[in-house]
Amino acid sequence: MMPAMWSSETWFWPVITVVVIFAAIKLAKPIVHTITQPFFAFSMYFFAKLHNRMLGSKKTELFETMEKLLEKVEGDVLEIGAGTGANFAFYPRDCSVLALDPNRHMNYYLVHTKKYYPHVSLKEYIVGVAEDMKKIQDQSVSAVVSTLVLCSVESVEQALKEIIRVLKPGGRFYFMEHVKGKGFTLTLQKWNQPWWFYVADGCRLMRDIEDSIRKAGFKSVKCQSFEARNVGPFIKPHIMGYAEV
Numbered sequence: 189m190m191p192a193m194w195s196s197e198t199w200f201w202p203v204i205t206v207v208v209i210f211a212a213i214k215l216a217k218p219i220v221h222t223i224t225q226p227f228f229a230f231s232m233y234f235f236a237k238l239h240n241r242m243l244g245s246k247k248t249e250l251f252e253t254m255e256k257l258l259e260k261v262e263g264d265v266l267e268i269g270a271g272t273g274a275n276f277a278f279y280p281r282d283c284s285v286l287a288l289d290p291n292r293h294m295n296y297y298l299v300h301t302k303k304y305y306p307h308v309s310l311k312e313y314i315v316g317v318a319e320d321m322k323k324i325q326d327q328s329v330s331a332v333v334s335t336l337v338l339c340s341v342e343s344v345e346q347a348l349k350e351i352i353r354v355l356k357p358g359g360r361f362y363f364m365e366h367v368k369g370k371g372f373t374l375t376l377q378k379w380n381q382p383w384w385f386y387v388a389d390g391c392r393l394m395r396d397i398e399d400s401i402r403k404a405g406f407k408s409v410k411c412q413s414f415e416a417r418n419v420g421p422f423i424k425p426h427i428m429g430y431a432e433v
């Protein structure tokens with residue numbers, strides 16, 4: 189006979205409760221995503237326009253070497269977390285772009301944005317994450333672009349590994365990201381992270397992305413830090429630059 193401590197009445201309800209909670213969490217994630225993803229795509233369309241207005245000159249500076257790069261290392265530009273196509277305005281002539289984003293609702297806005305930039309050709313829209321770009325072959329693209337994306341990926345290290353894998357020799361990874369601040373900005377980031385994570389689609393405010401890029405194994409890294417004006421106080425610290433393989 190079972191001791192009273194192990195009777196079915198003792199373990200049945202706690203076990204069932206744990207199983208139900210895990211099942212609810214597993215099921216809730218895709219349901220919540222179904223509801224929130226169209227909203228994020230819609231709001232990103234407007235935020236990206238605002239970010240471009242505030243940082244247009246910085247983006248022009250970031251992408252000014254891309255035309256020369258594409259002459260030297262011919263091929264496609266892969267944009268990870270392409271969102272609503274905010275960077276099309278800054279790409280050089282005859283640029284062929286592969287856009288990758290896990291949120292399929294972004295595609296509608298990206299195709300709409302594309303109409304204004306006929307100098308860019310959209311080769312493919314890939315629904316997927318930067319950490320696992322199995323659709324893209326090793327050493328197959330000339331440049332990879334990421335703007336405001338590495339704050340949202342689950343693993344920065346894995347995404348960078350994939351970026352290095354898909355770049356052709358001599359290819360470049362162009363980035364512009366908001367990053368961990370210092371002093372009072374860091375305090376503001378700590379205070380605001382909990383709610384910001386949910387309203388900004390899993391965005392982490394306190395990532396040291398420059399450090400991750402420098403440790404990822406690129407041949408060379410060119411990176412500058414700057415404060416973005418007129419954006420929220422806790423997303424002011426930015427970095428931008430490029431890394432070569």
Ligand SMILES: C[S@@+](CC[C@H](N)C(=O)[O-])C[C@H]1O[C@@H](n2cnc3c(N)ncnc32)[C@H](O)[C@@H]1O
Pocket residue numbers: 232236268269270271272273274275288289290291294316317318319334335336337340341342389
């Ligand atoms: C803040 S938005 C930036 C969009 C665009 N790059 C821009 O500068 O306007 C972040 C984008 O990263 C995408 N994203 C989130 N997690 C990702 C992941 N693991 N891999 C690739 N993209 C991701 C989101 O769907 C979203 O489109």
